Amino acid sequence: MPRQDAARGAALKIFRAALKAADPYDAVLRHLRVPDRFENIYVIGAGKASARMAQAVERLLGKRVTGGLINVKYGHTAPLRRIELNECGHPIPDENGLRGAKRILDIARQAGPKDLVIAVISGGASALLPYPLPPMTLEQKQRLTGKLLRCGANIHEMNTVRKHISAIKGGRLAEAAAPAKVLALILSDVIGDDLDVIGSGPTVPDRSTTADAERILRHYGIKVPPLTETPKPSDPVFKHVRNVIVGSNALAVSAAEREAKRLGYRTLVLSTFIEGETRDVAGVHAAIVKEVLASGRPVRRPACIISGGETTVTIRGTGSGGRNQEFALAAAIDIAGLEKVTVFSGGTDGTDGPTDAAGAIADGKTVARGRELGLDADECLANNDSYQFFESLGDLVKTGPTGTNVADIRLLLID
């Protein structure tokens, strides 16, 4: 654990508050309220965190849950009583996934007008709900999406095609559940929380069309398979559908902000949309710290500046680390020598890059403390070796796997 002083303790408390808001179980408990009027309540869904979400539904609704089934990644289970767990392949979909998706669609179809279908959707749902429209086989679908990936198609293009060759995505799951009411509880791992994108939107009206999908396939020179139109926003089906984001980077950031306020900080949420090369993003964060010290702008001390989203690292060296540790190291270099400044960055899944740490914590003395141990911060950064640097200093932050993923949380404390 990192050296403890007041600011470091505060940063860890604030991060823990963010993790709690992102926890699949807690998130569902906080958001699920179901009126008494339904005859049956079915729980379906998919995602890496969906077992824990389903567990929370059972905890709240108990015997009111008639039954259901969710597709989860192998090993991503939780003890359930009334809802069946189906473990299947991720990130490569498999036959178990297909079987589960068919049964999930069947459960939705047989729900009646007095029933409620609760869908628990979390990151990974897209791969965990494979159901290509016959006559396309799972293998053919995988070849098609593989080709698209290799052509350099972006996530929006991928999803547009996926939705028009799927029996369950692009709003089709909600369509199947009509006339039952649908309540989708969504844990978002997508920057910007675009409902359309999360798990390819099985309960969300689709804004794209078969014409769009065809255009994309032709653009990349791929033979166009049979496509089927998805339900559109004007479709009356969606009058009975409510999509609720129960956990997201934005909600985690808001929880962090509440905790920081409780600890006496003036808070500023910079953005939950932060992307880009980690060290440059760190530079902009450090520039804001310097302004707070110089002029009390954009927020006066004691200040806690919070940002979310997820950065990238262009690997140039041979060291180990992750984007959060690299952020902390780059920021440590930029704030070296400054007093009363603490910087933290952590991944909400608890595993930053291929390491056992969630992130790291740094302050104005970090670079000097590294030097005393014979570690050159600039060299470590150039070698992408943030893990070794912070491990030697005892400033890694380890939470273990958290069972959730709503991207990263960065904190700048200026006391």
Added chain:
Amino acid sequence: MPRQDAARGAALKIFRAALKAADPYDAVLRHLRVPDRFENIYVIGAGKASARMAQAVERLLGKRVTGGLINVKYGHTAPLRRIELNECGHPIPDENGLRGAKRILDIARQAGPKDLVIAVISGGASALLPYPLPPMTLEQKQRLTGKLLRCGANIHEMNTVRKHISAIKGGRLAEAAAPAKVLALILSDVIGDDLDVIGSGPTVPDRSTTADAERILRHYGIKVPPLTETPKPSDPVFKHVRNVIVGSNALAVSAAEREAKRLGYRTLVLSTFIEGETRDVAGVHAAIVKEVLASGRPVRRPACIISGGETTVTIRGTGSGGRNQEFALAAAIDIAGLEKVTVFSGGTDGTDGPTDAAGAIADGKTVARGRELGLDADECLANNDSYQFFESLGDLVKTGPTGTNVADIRLLLID
């Protein structure tokens, strides 16, 4: 000129307010107040903008100015009546500079206890005040600083060495003026306004020592010339010295903020310390815009977010442009399709990179408008070809050379 709509007009008004605050003449008029008690007032100094600063001193003090001399870059003149102008070499110092520096030091030396010495210091003062301590010659000094540069010495190391081989830098000009009072009017072109750094601080106590200078020279394997100690902060000389920053990026940003408020915007000054790779810095700015649109954080609409400092561009292509135009282009790509968002970036010197534009303005339609003209924004960015892109759209912002330089101003308007 760029297409006019309300937000674009507002952005240009806000930039003009920043330029006015950074104007050398206006800046001195705003900050110079001199009591009546002085027998003589001498005006000395150096810098690219110092002629205009001296002109403002003459305008305010008229015949109270006894005389003086300032070193300016060739062609950077202004009509003066009582203060002599000495044009000299920049960025390579020359013999004219040396002659002027000697006379400036003489003027300071002969000032008496009832006199005031006003020093007008602006960007370029370091090269424009060359006065190596004898027996070192100007040529020997240039060889030495050239060697340091080639070894990769940073600006702080350069200045530490420079101050200890100079007869005028590192506080020595103020030392020479004692027992006269000294009022230094400083136009800062340095991020963070470190007085020590601006023009190598001729009127500012030096925190570095000959030992520091020696250590740096030995580190780079350079033969150590005779070094002389500079006056330190505790030196009683500085009781009679006042250093006033009359213009700076921070003051320009504050003026921009006032104008934005006047136009009805909620303002947020992000930082005046912004550095780093332009396109990544633009990405963070765009992420903040998205957050404002999504949640009203960190500031609610109508919002004007202002940032200062100066970014860099790693040249990868063969196009033309500057850091401000590249910022606007990278931001345009990141905000493409967003409504009611306007982005501006401009250099306060009026010349962005090797172009005749100060910067450029963009909004959510910029990328689409480029496409209509056959210009691919991503390709232009990859080729560092922001000038052609914005010129074709008519969205360059041209002010002509402004005679000042307090780095850059960036504006994000979210209406």
